[in-house]
Amino acid sequence: MMRWLLAFGMGLAIVFIQCALPIPLGSASSGCDAAYPDVCLPSPPPDLNCKDIAFRNFRVLPPDPHHFDRDKDGIGCESRR
Numbered sequence: 001m002m003r004w005l006l007a008f009g010m011g012l013a014i015v016f017i018q019c020a021l022p023i024p025l026g027s028a029s030s031g032c033d034a035a036y037p038d039v040c041l042p043s044p045p046p047d048l049n050c051k052d053i054a055f056r057n058f059r060v061l062p063p064d065p066h067h068f069d070r071d072k073d074g075i076g077c078e079s080r081r
Helices: none
Strands: 002-009 013-020
Touching: none
Parallel strands: none
Antiparallel strands: 002 013
16 A cells, blocks of 8 residues: 655655555464465464465465475465466
């Protein structure tokens, strides 16, 4: 989400400051594991396998607690082509 903040400095200048306020899916407060930033998957337990979830080909960051990225290429539960 991008917000534009308009600030006036002593009436002489107008400064536009772009503020990015991202809300990561993998934040601890949301119950989503930060190792999977593009999808919301809980931290173990329970230990999940690809067959247990609907997501495919999603970004995985270390430490990958569910081991969705077996080949360590940063993509989890890769679908076979």
